[in-house]
Amino acid sequence: MTQEEIKQEIRRLARERNALLLAHNYQRDEIQELADITGDSLALSMEAARTDREVIVFCGVHFMAESAAILGPDKIVLLPRPDAGCPMADMVTPEGLREMKARYPGAPVVTYVNSTAAVKAESDICCTSSNAVNVVNSLEADEVLLVPDRNLGRYIADRTDKTCHLWEGYCPTHDRLSVxxxxxxxxxxxxxLFMAHPECPPPILELAHHICSTSGMYEFARQNPAAKFIVGTEMGILYRLRKESPDKEFILPTSKLICPNMKLTSLEDVLKSLQTMSPEITVPADVRERAKLTLDRMLAVPRD
Known part of the structure; x- marks a missing residue:
C-alpha cells in the first residue's frame, strides 16, 4: 500500500470503529496531518474524555495513553506503539517517591503530568508546564516536592516563595540543547525571538525571549509581530507552527532536538492498531481513582 492508501484505510477504519485519532505535538508530520486533534498530552487526554467516540487512538507515548484512560475510563484507549515510553517519566518510581515523601513529611507532592499513572497515584496534585507556577502557589504548604523534572522544578522555584525540593529527573531531548x-x-x-520550553535547563531559559509550553508557542508565534523564531523544544512542533503561521520562519538551534520515542509511531502502526484493536492501555481501578484525584485538583486551580 502507498502512504496515501494507508491514510485512506486508517480514516475508513476510524469511522467504522467510531475512533478518535489524537496526535501529540511532537509526532511525525504525517501522523499530525492525519489526526483529528493535535495538542499537548493533557489537552489530548481531556479531549479523549469529552468525546462521544468509543475508541481513542493515542499517537504519543505510554503515560499519555494512561492519562486518557484515567480521564476516560469508559473508552477503549489504543497506543499504536506500546514501546513508546518517556525516559523522564521512567526516572521516578512509586517506591522512590514514597521514600522522598518520608524525608519531607507533610510536604505536598506536585507531579508533572509527564509521569506514570502509578506515580500520579502517589502524588497530591498534578501540573502542566503552563500552569505549574499557579498550581504550586495555590497550595497552602510552605514546602513542596516537585516531581520528576528538575528543570521545570527550577523554573517553578524561581517564581514562588515556597521551598521546593526537586526530583532529579529530566527530559533527555530538552537537556541536550546547549547554550x-x-x-x-x-x-x-x-x-x-527565542522561545523555550521550561523543560530546558536554566541557562537556556535565561536566553529566552519567551518561556512557554508547546501550546503557548503556537499562540506566541501567531500573536507576536516578529517574522522569525528560534524554537527551543522538540522538532515535531515545527509542523503545526508552520501550518498556523506560514508567513513566519521557524528555526531549530540544533538537530539534536528530536525525541526518538515520539518518532516511533508510523502510519503502519496506526493502521495495525485499528485493524487489531490493540494494544489497549488500561489502568487498574485503585490507581486510576487516586491518579484522577491529582488531575481533578489541578483542573480546579483558577487560571490567570
Whole structure:
C-alpha cells in the first residue's frame, strides 16, 4: 500500500470503529496531518474524555495513553506503539517517591503530568508546564516536592516563595540543547525571538525571549509581530507552527532536538492498531481513582 492508501484505510477504519485519532505535538508530520486533534498530552487526554467516540487512538507515548484512560475510563484507549515510553517519566518510581515523601513529611507532592499513572497515584496534585507556577502557589504548604523534572522544578522555584525540593529527573531531548547552540542561532538570526520550553535547563531559559509550553508557542508565534523564531523544544512542533503561521520562519538551534520515542509511531502502526484493536492501555481501578484525584485538583486551580 502507498502512504496515501494507508491514510485512506486508517480514516475508513476510524469511522467504522467510531475512533478518535489524537496526535501529540511532537509526532511525525504525517501522523499530525492525519489526526483529528493535535495538542499537548493533557489537552489530548481531556479531549479523549469529552468525546462521544468509543475508541481513542493515542499517537504519543505510554503515560499519555494512561492519562486518557484515567480521564476516560469508559473508552477503549489504543497506543499504536506500546514501546513508546518517556525516559523522564521512567526516572521516578512509586517506591522512590514514597521514600522522598518520608524525608519531607507533610510536604505536598506536585507531579508533572509527564509521569506514570502509578506515580500520579502517589502524588497530591498534578501540573502542566503552563500552569505549574499557579498550581504550586495555590497550595497552602510552605514546602513542596516537585516531581520528576528538575528543570521545570527550577523554573517553578524561581517564581514562588515556597521551598521546593526537586526530583532529579529530566527530559533527555530538552537537556541536550546547549547554550552554545542557542547563542549561535541568535548570532545567525539577530532578528529572531527565542522561545523555550521550561523543560530546558536554566541557562537556556535565561536566553529566552519567551518561556512557554508547546501550546503557548503556537499562540506566541501567531500573536507576536516578529517574522522569525528560534524554537527551543522538540522538532515535531515545527509542523503545526508552520501550518498556523506560514508567513513566519521557524528555526531549530540544533538537530539534536528530536525525541526518538515520539518518532516511533508510523502510519503502519496506526493502521495495525485499528485493524487489531490493540494494544489497549488500561489502568487498574485503585490507581486510576487516586491518579484522577491529582488531575481533578489541578483542573480546579483558577487560571490567570
Amino acid at each position: 552554545e547552540d542557542v547563542q549561535r542561532a541568535l548570532e545567525e538570526h539577530p532578528d529572531a
